Amino acid sequence: MISICVFGAGRIGQLHSANIAQNPRAQLAMVVDVNAEAASELANKYGALAETDPEKALENSEIDAVVIGVPTNLHVDLIIAAARQGKAVFCEKPIDLDIGRVDSCLAEMANLGVPFGVGFNRRFDPTIQKLKAAIDSGDIGQVEILSITSRDPAPPPIEYVLSSGGYFRDSTIHDLDLARWLLGEEPVEVSAFGSHLVDPAIREAGDFDTAVTSLRTESGKLCMINNSRRAVYGFDQRVEAFGSNGMLQTANEMESGLLRWTGTESAAQDRLKLFFLERYAESFKVELDDFLDAVEGGHQPSVTGEDGRQALILADAAQKSAETGTIIRPLERLGGTL
Amino acid sequence: MISICVFGAGRIGQLHSANIAQNPRAQLAMVVDVNAEAASELANKYGALAETDPEKALENSEIDAVVIGVPTNLHVDLIIAAARQGKAVFCEKPIDLDIGRVDSCLAEMANLGVPFGVGFNRRFDPTIQKLKAAIDSGDIGQVEILSITSRDPAPPPIEYVLSSGGYFRDSTIHDLDLARWLLGEEPVEVSAFGSHLVDPAIREAGDFDTAVTSLRTESGKLCMINNSRRAVYGFDQRVEAFGSNGMLQTANEMESGLLRWTGTESAAQDRLKLFFLERYAESFKVELDDFLDAVEGGHQPSVTGEDGRQALILADAAQKSAETGTIIRPLERLGGTL
C-alpha cells in the first residue's frame, strides 16, 4: 500500500484525494493546506491526517509519495523539498511558468532520482490511450497531419487568467503535449495566431482567449491546434490523426446518449429527405437498368411477378392478423404450398 | 436502343420517363394517358409521341417494352394486353389488390414468356443493394433478426387511402418484399397490430395509419416492421439486419450534411460533458495508476518532468509567435539542440 500526502485541498486536490481513496494500491495518509479548515474537511472525509505545515508533512517518514495540487508558483520548491526527503513526486502541470526555473528543477530532480510525474492527464484518457495505441500499431501508417480541437465551455474568472501565465502556457500546453506524444517527433517550427473574441476582461488582462497554433516537425509532420475559452455547447475535446493509411478520430463525450429528431428548423441535423421521389431517386434509375438488362437478355428482371404475388400474400396475412387479432400462417391458408 | 412506351403521365410516369430519357440504352418512344393534354405535355418534353388509346399504342411494332404507371385496377388487363403483343412489361407495384387476379395474371404471363418486372424499387436503392451484398457475402453470418422502419412524412389524401387496398397492401407490402428478399426464406407466420393514431379520416375510411408486423420463417428467422403514415422529421427508411456474426444498418439520408451544435435545450443531441472534471474523470484515475506503477517499480512515470519542460518550450514559442507575428523555431532559440 502506497501512502500518499496530497498538497492542496482545492478542486484538484479533492479530485486526486478521491481517486487515491478508491484505489486499492494507495492510501490517502495526509492532506496539507495552509487553510487548516480546508485541509481538515478533506482529510476527515477519507480518514486522513490534516496538516498546515508542508515541512512537517515532508518529514513524516510514513509517507511514500506526494501529489502536488497547489498554485503553480509554489510547485518547484515543493517538488525539490519532497524529493530531498526521498518522496516520489507527482505534480500538476505546469512545473513552472519560467523555462529557466523548470530547467534548474529538472537538473536537481535528475540528481535526486525519485519517480517524478507531471499531470498531463489527457494522455491517460481511455479514448486517447486507444488512439495512441492505434497509431503505434500502424493502423493509419505514418501520421502526417494531427488536428486538435480544445475549447473550454466558459472562460475562467479573470483572477485565474491573471496568474495563468497566458493562454498558451495555461491551456494550449495540454495540446502541445499531446502533439509531441502523438506525432512521435519534436516540433521544430511553431506559428500561432491569438485573438481576443470572447471576453474584453481577458483582453484588458493582456491575454488571448482564442488561438490557432501550427507545428512542423523535422520530417515534415504537421499539426494544427485550435483553442477557445468559450464553447456554449460544452467542453469540446477532439483529436484527429491523419496518416498515410487512414484517419483516426476521437469523438466528443456527451452528457447522455439521447438523440432528438423533430421537424423544427433548429434541429441539430438537417431534415431527412422528404419522400420517396427524393429518397429513392437513384433506385428508380437502377431499377430501370435492371429491366433493360432483362429486355436485352431476354430473361426475367430481378423482381418478378411471383415476388409481387408473395408480397401480397404476406400483406393479406398482416391485414387479416390486424383485423382478427390472431397470428396468421399464410401457407396454411393457401393449402400448405408456397 | 430499347424503345419504351410509358402508360400513365402522372407523377410516377413522369419519373420513369425522365429516367428513360437519360438512359443511354433506352428511348422514350411514346406516352399514353387518357388525359390527352397530360400525355402531350410529358411526351413533348422528351420528343416522344403522345397517345390516348392504349390499344393503338400496343399495336405499334416499334415499341419493345412498356412501363405501366396507371391506377392499380387497370394493371392486370394492361400487363396481359402488352405481353400478348410481345412487349416486355414493367409494372408498378402492386400487380393487383386481389390475390386471385394476381394468380391468374401470373399464370397467363408464364405462358406468354416476356420479361415481366414489378416495381419494388427499394431493392434497387444503392445502400440496400450494398446491404444485400454484405448479407450474401456472409459479413454477419446467418441473418437472425431483421428490423425495418418505414414511416412516411405525411398521410396521403383520403381519396388515395380509399383506393389503396389498405395500409398493409399499399405500404407495408414494400417492407414485406424487402423482408422476403433479405431473409432469404419465406415467412410462415405473420402477426400484425394496426392502430389509428394519425388521421381520424383514415379511421373513418376503415384503414390503419400505424402498424407493427412480425414475421417468422420456417427456420426461425424473425422480422419486425414498423410503419406510420406520419413522421414529422421526414421519410424515415431504415433496415437493420442482425446476424450470428454482427449487424448491418442502413442510415437515413439527410437533405444535407449540416450539423448544428448549440447550447439550446432543443438540440438534437445532448450537450457535451461540461468540463474537464466530467470529461477526464477516468483519465485522472488512470494517471494515478501510472504514478503508482512508477512508485512501486522505482522508475519514472509515463509523463516526466522533461515532458513538462518540452511542452512549456512549445507554449513559449506559440506565445512569442502570436505576439511577434513571426514563425518561431524553438530549437534555434535554445541553441539548436533538443
Added chain:
Amino acid sequence: MISICVFGAGRIGQLHSANIAQNPRAQLAMVVDVNAEAASELANKYGALAETDPEKALENSEIDAVVIGVPTNLHVDLIIAAARQGKAVFCEKPIDLDIGRVDSCLAEMANLGVPFGVGFNRRFDPTIQKLKAAIDSGDIGQVEILSITSRDPAPPPIEYVLSSGGYFRDSTIHDLDLARWLLGEEPVEVSAFGSHLVDPAIREAGDFDTAVTSLRTESGKLCMINNSRRAVYGFDQRVEAFGSNGMLQTANEMESGLLRWTGTESAAQDRLKLFFLERYAESFKVELDDFLDAVEGGHQPSVTGEDGRQALILADAAQKSAETGTIIRPLERLGGTL
C-alpha cells in the same frame, strides 16, 4: 446515514455493496451469504460485518434497510421476513417467477407498508431517464411506436438458463418494464415469436434464445421488442420512441470514442464518395443555375473575378509563407490596400 445489509455476496451483491460504500447517505453495515468466506471477503473490503444466518441479520436493530441479491427462489421469503422486521426492502428482479407467489407477496407487503423497491435498473440509466423526461415534457407529442433492442453479448451458462424461468421472464422482462413505463399505458395485447438460433443447448433446455415481441395498448400505442442472447459486437441496448411530433433515440455506449477511417473493405462505414465529380456533382448544377441567373438578369454571378483574384492573393501568400518560413501579410505586399 442509512444502514444497509446486503444479502448475497455474488456479482450483483458486490456491485450494490460498492455503490452503498461510495454513497454519502448510506453505510454498508452487513453482508449476508451462506458462503461464510464470500460474506467475509466482501464485508471486509468495506469494513462491514459478515453473517451467514439471515434471521440473525434481520434481528439486528441497527439495520435500516436490506438489499436482496440472492437466487430468485429465495426472494419472496426474504422480502417478507425483512419487512416484518420493519426493514425497507430493495430486491433484485424478478420478485418471483410465479405470478401467484408474486400476488401473495405484494398483498402482504401492502399490509406491512415498508418501502419496497424492485431492481429494474434500466429505468435509472441517465440516458433513459432523459428519454423519459423528454417524452413526459411532450418533445415528441404522443408516443405512438416504441422500438426496443436488447441483445446480450453472449449466452449465459446453461445452468443459468435452466433456472431463469425462460427467456421472456428472465430477459425480455426488462424491456417489458421499460415499455409499460415509457408508453404510459398498460399493454392489452401481446404477440411473440421465439426462436432457437444461438445455442443448441438452450434449445435442449426448452428455452428460446432469439425473440421478437409486439405489444398494443388500449388506445392503440404499439411496441416492438427484439432480443438475442448473442451480439458479437457487444451489449446492444437501444430504445426508440416515435411520436406524433418526432422521434427520440438512445445511442449505444461505446468502450471508447475512437473512430477509424481506412481504405479497407471491412470498414464499419462505407467509403467516402471518391472525388470531386461525385462529391460536388450537385454543386456544379447549382453553379450553372447561378450563372444563368446572371446572364438572364444582366448582373454579375455570385462568384466574381474579384473572388478569383483574392483567393489567388491568399494562395500566393500561403505559398510564400511555406517557402520562406515567415508569416505573410498580403495587404502589405499589395501596398496596404485591399
Added chain:
Amino acid sequence: MISICVFGAGRIGQLHSANIAQNPRAQLAMVVDVNAEAASELANKYGALAETDPEKALENSEIDAVVIGVPTNLHVDLIIAAARQGKAVFCEKPIDLDIGRVDSCLAEMANLGVPFGVGFNRRFDPTIQKLKAAIDSGDIGQVEILSITSRDPAPPPIEYVLSSGGYFRDSTIHDLDLARWLLGEEPVEVSAFGSHLVDPAIREAGDFDTAVTSLRTESGKLCMINNSRRAVYGFDQRVEAFGSNGMLQTANEMESGLLRWTGTESAAQDRLKLFFLERYAESFKVELDDFLDAVEGGHQPSVTGEDGRQALILADAAQKSAETGTIIRPLERLGGTL
C-alpha cells in the same frame, strides 16, 4: 433559353455540357476543342455543333454565353475575347496563376461589363450553402474559428502537378475562397507549412503534397486549413465553423449509408460496452439513490412491487404467445381487470 458554347471537351467540359443539356433554361449550342474528334463526340451526344476554331465560335451571334474549361494558361485571352464579343463568361478556376495577369484581366472585364463568373464550385454545394445560410442567419453568433479539411483521395499525375502552379494555388485556393466567403472578412495574416510526405515525384517537382495554412482577419477571426494529396478512405471534405453561440459542421458524404457492426478489431468504431455491469454501472448508482430517497422519505421507491408484477404478467403472456402461436390478451386471462 440561353445558348451556351463550351470551350474544352475534357473532363470538366463534359461535366458542364451534361449539366447545360439537362437544365431547362439553357441549351448546349456548341463545343469547341482543338481536338476535332473530342469536340465532335461531345457535341453529338447533346445535338450541339462542334468547332475547333475559338474565333469562329465567338463570332457566332446565336451564342449568348461561354463556359471555359480549357488549360489555365489560355483562360485570360479567351475570357477577354469572349467578353469583347458581348458574351457572358463563366471560367473555371483559377483565372490565371499570375496575379499581374489576373489584375489586368479584371480591369478590362470591368470595362466590358458582361456577366463574368469563376468556378469555385464548392460554394454551391447544397450542404455548404446551408452552412453559409446558417452562419448568415446568426445560428452560431459571430464566427470565431473556421476549420477546413480538404484532402484528395490520391495524388494527380505528375504532369498535372508540374503545370498546376503549386499545391496552394491549385488546391488550397478552393479552401481560401471558402474561408473568405464564410468568415465574411478578408484575411490579413497568412502562415503556412508545406511538407512532402505523399509522393517523392511531387517533391522532385518542387511542390508540396501536404500542408496546413492559418489565416487571421483584421478583427481577429481565425481559420485553419489542412490539405493532403492522398486520403485512402476517399475525398475528405469538411468545414467546421465555430462561433460565439455554437458550432456548425458539414459531414462527409458516403458512397452509401451502410453501417457495419462486427466483433472484429478493425471495426471503424470501438466495440460497444461489453455487458450490463459496464453499460448500466451508472444506473445502479441512481437506483440506489432512489431507494435511499424512499427510505428517508418513508414512501415507496420509483419502481414498485406492482411494477415487478405487471412486467411478469407481460412476460408470461409473451412466453405463452411464443409457445402457442396466438396473440395473448393478458387482461382477459386475469379476468379483465388490471
